[in-house]
Amino acid sequence: MDAEALVHDYLGRLEAAAGSLPPSRRAELTGEVRQHIEMALAEAGGRDEVTVRNVLDRLGPPDEIVDAERGAEGPPPAWAAAQPAAPALPSGWGGTEIAAILLLTLGAVFLPIIGPLLGLIFVWASVRWTKRQKAVATGIVVILAILPIILLLGVRAGGVVTSGQL
């Protein structure tokens, strides 16, 4: 069987095995697997028979995929129920993120020190920034905020630092 026919055959078997699934999920799953195959082939850099066979092997038999789908009707993992349920957050900008940005900007102007600090707390509370991004933002605030304090102390102690040097 040539490479394209292999893919076609695989997807056909997947559609067949997925006949017992609700039609929306069946279409979704087939689409996801099709896109996966395309991405894998693009990454492998070739569409010859050997590459395709490898990709399809790694994907696993269509029956197994559909079985996993059907086995999915179990109760949610016990650990999830152990926490009080919170509504799922839409991705992108949420209340936490907006509060963080507002506190860092307007808060920094109208509530110096407290504003940015509260803003940073919201930044760390958010799930939408990576730890690294949070650390960088914290670093920016801390360094730029600590700087004038150091200068302040420097001037008070009679040091040579003047504001003009910044």
Place this chain on the structure above:
Amino acid sequence: MDVPLFVLLIPLAGILAAVYLVVAMLRRRS
């Protein structure tokens, strides 16, 4: 003058951090 400088830098710190975070959020690609 240290006091005006102080007043300037704190908001600047917050604004720069906020700009960085906004850009980071907008640029999220994998």
Place this chain on the structure above:
Amino acid sequence: MVLGETRKPLTELRRGVAEYCVLAVLRDEESYAFDIVRVLAQAGGLVTSEGTIYPLLARLRRDNLVTTSWRESDAGPPRRYYLITREGLAALDAFVADWTSFRDAVDAVLTGINRGVA
């Protein structure tokens, strides 16, 4: 070694922890299915059948442990990105606690067996 008997426990174990491994991959940053699979595969044998990630992700979505959003990609059609939710993080943290004590307990018993009773 009888392959049929010894392969089963690992398969079940893999199936049991798979969801939490996926949540862990998503803990700090959103990602898309293909990349998640790649990370798990690189970690070492955590996915036998890569295609089963899609039902797994669908289940995580249904249980509100992750949400998704579509993003443009430079190479090809838009991709569905998965993002962990507060509930997902909570579930993951709880699992990590349980897993750590479970893993330590199993290790303790297994090494005890190997050393034999003094």
